Amino acid sequence: KRIGQGSYGSVYLAKRRDGVGGYVVMKRVFVVEENSKEHQQAQNEVKMLQKLKHINIVTYKDSFVHDSHLCIVMSFCCGGDMQAQVKAAKAVGLVFTREQILDWAAQILGALRYLHEDKCVLHRDLKSQNVFL
Known part of the structure; x- marks a missing residue:
């Protein structure tokens, strides 16, 4: 599919x-x-x-x-992408908690640090549609 x-x-x-x-x-x-x-x-x-x-x-x-x-x-990743999650939450009036947002940010930054510092790789298309949950 x-x-x-x-x-x-x-x-x-x-x-x-x-x-x-x-x-x-x-x-x-x-x-x-x-x-x-x-x-x-x-x-x-x-x-x-x-x-x-x-x-x-x-x-x-x-x-x-x-x-x-x-x-x-x-x-x-069964949770889909971040953009879809944000749109779905907005459609039903759900607001993400500060803790949830900070947790996602920490995970993204951890992955970017690994890519940049450990593997010398630059992610050239970082956007919510390319962040999978």
Whole structure:
């Protein structure tokens, strides 16, 4: 089931074949040629994702090429993205507590510190839509 779409490709919710662990997310990126700039960028993303091990960063599971698409399989975060949570809360008049907001901020900052200081990685698209709960 497709759960997202962007300029890079599409994101799907998939059930694991082995039945262990429930669902995963598969990011499917179209790659025209194996030696193209897009293919190299996608391969670099995979190499970087494989190295990331942090409690507040979505876990890389696997990757493969299928029908001219690079498919990146990652853990599924059942809470959805932060933007959707904020919109849903606003629609019913719910206000997040100061503690909840500070907890989310601490988790985001912890992940960013790990990326910047430990892995020398810069997140180039940080927004509430890309923060998964």
